[in-house]
Amino acid sequence: MIEYFEQLSQEEQEEITEVIQILYRQTFVLERKFDKRQGRMVPVREYRVLSKHLEFIRAYFKVAGITLRENTHMGVIYIQGEQLWGEKLSRLATIYLLVLKLIYDEQMETVSSSSHIVTTVGALNGKAGEFRVLRGLPSPTEMRRTIALLKKYQIIEPLDVLEELNEETRLVIYPCIHTVLLGDDLRALLETFSEEDTIGDETTIQNTVEDLSE
Structure with a gap:
């Protein structure tokens, strides 16, 4: 070697x-x-x-x-690998990660010729709302911070200026989201994020990867 x-x-x-x-x-x-x-x-x-x-x-x-x-x-x-340690994720980042995978899977069922999917911030928050996992609509600052973090990990790519973030802001979802989460686990996991739950505010991106991708 x-x-x-x-x-x-x-x-x-x-x-x-x-x-x-x-x-x-x-x-x-x-x-x-x-x-x-x-x-x-x-x-x-x-x-x-x-x-x-x-x-x-x-x-x-x-x-x-x-x-x-x-x-x-x-x-x-x-x-x-178990030896890998990832960055801490906030509750919102974890929820967004799960919801983005759901959106990706749903759209890929109808657009199978594409390796990436485009969604919007409005659709992202709307899907999270369907599962009642958000304690109200996040502030623009919190959403920008969360989207920037997921961009850092190449999960998404904002197509519009984040400083002007609104419901129409477009997001490319990259196929590497498959390496983070398996679809069959998502809905059950999202249901643990109810408005009244006592789950901690932080998790790690790598622990999420390892738990769900094996």
Whole structure:
């Protein structure tokens, strides 16, 4: 494994180091992301690097007890393992994550030729309202903060300016949401978030991933 790395150019070694750090930080890399300037999905350089050196990087993570997986249909490479610790998620971020997966699954049933789905903030809050899991409509500041966090993890991509957030603000839902949650678990999990529940205000994105994606 070390010999393979040492035979690479310095540029390639730096690229591998970079993508490994990205995977540790955000757990997955998308093949394509939406580019606002071009108005379309474009290839992601880090995904190409991962694909080129996939077996080496897989062996690297295996030493640490972490599994590297590739789903070419969804266009995502991601890691899983009990050793991974994610960032704390607020209650609202956890609810949004669950509801986004529901919306994604529902729309994919009718638009199976697309790998990404577009929804709106209004639809997101409306779906959460159907399950009565929100203690009133979140403030614009709280919604912006939550959407920014989910964007950081490449779960979504806002298509409109967040500072002008409203019910019509569009959100691209990326297929990597499949690596976070399995559809069959969602409705039962959402029902635990009733208005009167005593669940804690925070959870971790990685614990959610591990509990529901195995």
